[in-house]
Amino acid sequence: MPDTPPIIAVLTALPIEYRAIRTHLTDIETEVHPTYGTRAEVGRLPDSPWRVALLETGGGTHGAATLTERAMSWFSPEAVLFVGVAGALKNDIEIGDVVVATKVYAAHGGKETPEGFMSRPETWHAPHHLEQAARHVLRDERHVHFRPIAAVDVILTDSSSTLAELIRRHYNDAAAVETEGSGVATAAHFSGTAGALIIRGISDKADTNKTAANATEAQQMAAANAAEAAVAVIRQLKPKGARPNDFDTVPAPELAVNGTDNPVPIAATTLPHRNGGFTGRSAELSCLLPQLAPAPSGSTAVPLLASAVTGMGGIGKTALAIEAAQQACSLGWFPGGTLFIDLRGYAGEPVAADQAVLALLDALGVRGPDLPQQKARQYDAYHRLLSERKDRMLLILDNASDPAQFLRLLPGSDLHRVLITSRDRPDSLPVRLTGLGELTSDESTALVTRALHDADEHDDRAEREPDALRELAALCGHLPLALQTAAALLRRRRHRDIASLVTRIRDADDPTLVLNNGSRGTDLYGRPLAVRPVLDDSYRRLHPDQARLLRLLALAPGPETGPEAVAALADLGMETSLCLLEDLAATHLVTPIQVGQGPTAVVRWRPHHLLRRFTAAIVAADANFQKEGEAARERLLAFYCRWATAADDRLRWLPGRPAPERFASRAQALAWLDTERVGLLAAVQWAQEKKYTRAAVRLAERLAEYLSQRRYFDDLITVARTRRKAARRIGDRQGEAVACNNLGIALREAGRTEEAVDVLTHACDLFQAAKDRHSEAGTWNNLGNALQAVGRVGKAIEAFTHARDLHRAAGDRLREAAAWGNLGSALRETGQAKEALAVLTRARDLHRSTGDHPAEATAWNNLGNALGDVGRVEEAIEAYNKALENCHNFEDWYGAGLAFRNLAVVHETARHPAEAHAFWLKAADAYAQADAPTEAAHARTWAKALE
Known part of the structure; x- marks a missing residue:
């Protein structure tokens, strides 16, 4: 050869x-x-x-x-x-x-x-x-x-x-x-x-x-x-024995640092290309720009050490920093120019400060024989150059993962400004932070729309498919990198509709695999349009305890989780759990969400939608992680069951009974249930998995009263159906009957009365077969309500009478009183006013004797209606005011709405339009607070008619 x-x-x-x-x-x-x-x-x-x-x-x-x-x-x-x-x-x-x-x-x-x-x-x-x-x-x-x-x-x-x-x-x-x-x-x-x-x-x-x-x-x-x-x-590669200039096509090696093979990065003296599709972030810009502005003449304020834009990977930190820098430069704030360097903090080999200072010196004109050989002298030269410069400069240190990468690069002069971007908050330093979160839905859709139009002005898919575009934005978690990647995929799939990409992402076990842009394209900063590597880099940098908690959070029900639930999920003490959550929040992998105001405010914790799916896929791929996750879900179900039971006991509590644990008042129980509601409802759906069925069914049982009182009937329908299906699967006929009873109540309240009659009739049959007379009696009462709602009042009276007799035989005065009340309302509907008045008076007296004040409020409302029927108007008004007193004491806003409505009707009948108008408006407000928009709208309509 x-x-x-x-x-x-x-x-x-x-x-x-x-x-x-x-x-x-x-x-x-x-x-x-x-x-x-x-x-x-x-x-x-x-x-x-x-x-x-x-x-x-x-x-x-x-x-x-x-x-x-x-x-x-x-x-x-x-x-x-x-x-x-x-x-x-x-x-x-x-x-x-x-x-x-x-x-x-x-x-x-x-x-x-x-x-x-x-x-x-x-x-x-x-x-x-x-x-x-x-x-x-x-x-x-x-x-x-x-x-x-x-x-x-x-x-x-x-x-x-x-x-x-x-x-x-x-x-x-x-x-x-x-x-x-x-x-x-x-x-x-x-x-x-x-x-x-x-x-x-x-x-x-x-x-x-x-x-x-x-x-x-x-x-x-x-x-x-x-x-x-x-x-x-x-x-x-260079051939053996080759001299430096033997082959012009072979690039010369870059300058090494400290005798190693790590090349010096490049510090640009011009800003990277401005993102023409920059979208939203007006609030963040208005916060960041004043930090870059020159100090007013004569100001004695201490200048900032630096400003930092922080947020999870792919959230758009670099884009915001460049946009702010471009606007600041256009205002003439930095006549000395800009220096931009990518510190590659989350890449395989981050740029060290010793490398970065050589790049910055090179950009400032110090190279070759002028470059000091000793590292300390290099930093001295860098700081001296900046201090001698009279024209103000902006230094952008992009993508820093550790303060050690940039601390020695900060100018010694108060004249210049520094802007840092990082996924980690530098909490140990006096740095002014601008945190970035997800884009809004409108900003997200605008970003994708603009990206499609910039590539092809005739691309009208965004206008033709607004619903699919909104769903795509939600599936991307409103994360700019994911949205840009989705836009690139849509440009590549230019002959397919947006809905097809939505289906592909929605059906994927891990949507980050789809959002990896098969075109292998890059953004304006040369970074790949791929979501998964960004999330993977962030995950791999975590301490094992932090990574474990993040994996378990991905398994939690609902988009966000309370601190007690997180502690139960992870089997940790509250303080340890909170410290780990705060660590994850500092890296922007979870977001703290404040619920409520003042001393009763609660902070809940939410991982980003895509990060949740990403870590869930990690769990699914590892047998040990799966086992750990199953144990965590069992602990969380036990936690939810315990406190949902305590809250339910408090809602049903009557004087003379033992006080439930934890919740000292009905308001406290409702506050906890309101805060945990989304997670509780999601946990009930775990009943579809055999290992969690029994615990999830118990949880569903303990939510029925709360959902009914809060009038969350759609939620109650979902919970009851899940419970009924699970009970059938495990052969629990009693549980199936209870679920059918709750489902019937919810269907009737939601206006689906014919369905309610069928379901409640089946529940009665199940309780009869089980010889559970107590539960059967309650179901007859509910069936009577459904029959009355569909106009079968005679059958309803029979059902209420049967329920009353069964409760009386069982010695259950509380539920007997409810049956009397329902029977009285049915009698009123048939025109039997005197009989109804006697029956409703009996119902009121029984409720008062049992101490069931919320039910007593309903009895007062019904009794007021009966008193009005027989012309005893002043007594009717007194009854409605008694109802209001009880409703306010127990925050029963729907009952209060009924009482205000009844007062409005009474005053309107008595030709007192001003008083009637005021009560209609109060009724509308109470209904709105009870989340009953239809009733609130009707009340406002009646009020307007009296203006």
């Missing part, structure tokens, strides 16, 4: 990998080994000094080792690369990504013993000079990972197989699995060279979907991406 030009050997296993490399070569010639007949193609790599010898080994370790040894003895290459496809072993490695192997494990080596398999790992590390070249040229490629790989001589297509478990247990840092790497590494090692660099594109997830992935041309994409990475590495 000729001595020049220099040559590199590239080997592949498959034809698709071979073709991916070959497309990068020119002047290709075929060479045949004179002894073995092995064929290779040798071509030139344009814009480089290199020729490339390309060989196809076929699949398997043996063939790869043989052809690698032959290529090295045949061509004497200066470097060997093995390039191809592999299966991902980690959730953060996506199809199409590239893994550069830092080491290769031969994963089959070991010994089978009675105690189990004993791994005897065989490991080959990547050649240092090749790995360094790869890191240099590929470090900013977010889809390239420098991780170990596992090599096995079989094709892995089942992530639950014995082999897969072996790899996870003994080689758990391996990011990918393939079949030839160990053979190549072995041959390179025994040849006496430094070894071979393995570069693999990810074509599948090493699971049962492998065939489907290949069918979608994932192999072709993976092979192409691996080939591009390999070619980029080759172009970074």
Whole structure:
């Protein structure tokens, strides 16, 4: 073989990998080994000094080792690369990504013993000079990972197989699995060279979907991406003995820091491109801009150390910082210009302050022989330059993950301003913070609409599908990065509607996998439009205790969770739990939400929608995390059941009975139930899972009275149906009957009276079959209400009479009183006024004797109606005022609305329009407070008619 030009050997296993490399070569010639007949193609790599010898080994370790040894003895290459496809072993490695192997494990080596398999790992590390070249040229490629790989001589297509478990247990840092790497590494090692660099594109997830992935041309994409990475590495290499200027096409190495191979970043003296699609953030801008403004003449105020824009990854921190900087510069606030540097705080290798100061000095004109050699002198020079500058400058330190990255870079001069962006709040420093949260729904839809119009002014999908666009924004969690990624996907799917993308995201187990932009595009700052890597970087930086709590929060019912519930979920003390939540809030992975005002205010904790789905997918993929999650959900259900029971007992409490635990008053019980309502209702739905059925059914039972009193009838319908279904599944006929009774009540109150009659009739039958006369009596009472509502008053009177008799026989005076009241109302409807008055007086007296003041208020209202029927108006007014007194004492706003309505009717009948008008307005306010908008609207209509 000729001595020049220099040559590199590239080997592949498959034809698709071979073709991916070959497309990068020119002047290709075929060479045949004179002894073995092995064929290779040798071509030139344009814009480089290199020729490339390309060989196809076929699949398997043996063939790869043989052809690698032959290529090295045949061509004497200066470097060997093995390039191809592999299966991902980690959730953060996506199809199409590239893994550069830092080491290769031969994963089959070991010994089978009675105690189990004993791994005897065989490991080959990547050649240092090749790995360094790869890191240099590929470090900013977010889809390239420098991780170990596992090599096995079989094709892995089942992530639950014995082999897969072996790899996870003994080689758990391996990011990918393939079949030839160990053979190549072995041959390179025994040849006496430094070894071979393995570069693999990810074509599948090493699971049962492998065939489907290949069918979608994932192999072709993976092979192409691996080939591009390999070619980029080759172009970074210089032939042995080459002088610096021998090959102009080979880039000169960047300046190293402290003798290491870490390159100095670039500090830009102009701001990055302004985001033309910048949307919303008016409040944040109005807060941030004054922090950048020059101090008023003669001001003695102490200038800020720095300003910081903080928020979760993808929330738009850099975009806001650039927008604020551009506006400040347009106002002439920084005649000395700007310096911008990306500290890459959440990338694989963050920029250290020692690297950043060299970049800043270079931007300020200090380089070459003028650059001090000692690090301390470099910082001195930097601060001296800034202090000597009379023109005001703005320094933007983007993407900082640790104060150590920027503290030594802060100017010593009070003249200049510093703007930092970070996912972490620098709480230990006196830095003025501007926190970013999610965009509003309108801002989110505007962002996507503008992105579509900017790409194609004729794209009218946003206008045609406003509902789908709003749902898309909600599925993206109103996160700017997710919205931009969704817009990029819509541009790529330009012939499909928005609803199709909504369906794909909604149906995904982990929507962050969908929001990874298959186009591999970037934003205006060169950062990938992909949500998952951002969340993964944030998650991996957490302390194990913080990561555990975040995983468990993803399993909590409802979008946000109270501190007591979080402590129960995590099995931690309240103080420990709060400290961890505050740590997560400092990294913007959870958001504190204040509920209420003043001393009764409660802070609840909410992870972002996409982060919740992301961490839930992490739990689903790990058996240990699943077991931990199941135990956490059982603890939370027990917590909810205990305190929902105590709250329910307080709502039903009557004088003379033992006081329930915890809640000293009805108001306290209602406040707790109101605060926890969303989580409680969501936890009831866990009844669909067998292991939680009985606990969730108990919880549903304890919410019925609360939901009825608060008139949350849609919620009560949902809870009752869930309970009925669960009871049927476990064969609990009594539980089914109770659920049907509650469902019937809710259906009647929601106006679905015919359904209510059917359901309550079935409940009566179930209680009769169970010989539960007490519960049967209550259900007859409810059935009577439903029958009366559908106009079958005669049947209703029969039902109320039967209920009354059953309650009287059981000695249940409380429920007997309710039956008397309902019977009286039915008698009024049939025109039997005197009989009704006597019955309703009996109901009032029974309620007073039992001490059931909320029910007594209802009795006073009904009695007032009967008194009015017989012309005893003054007594009727007195009865309504008694009802109001009880309703106000127990915050029964719906009952108060009824009383005000009745007072309005009485005064209107007596021709007192002013008084009637006032009572109609009071009725409207009470109904509104009771969340009864229909009744409130009717009251306002009657009031308006009297104006």
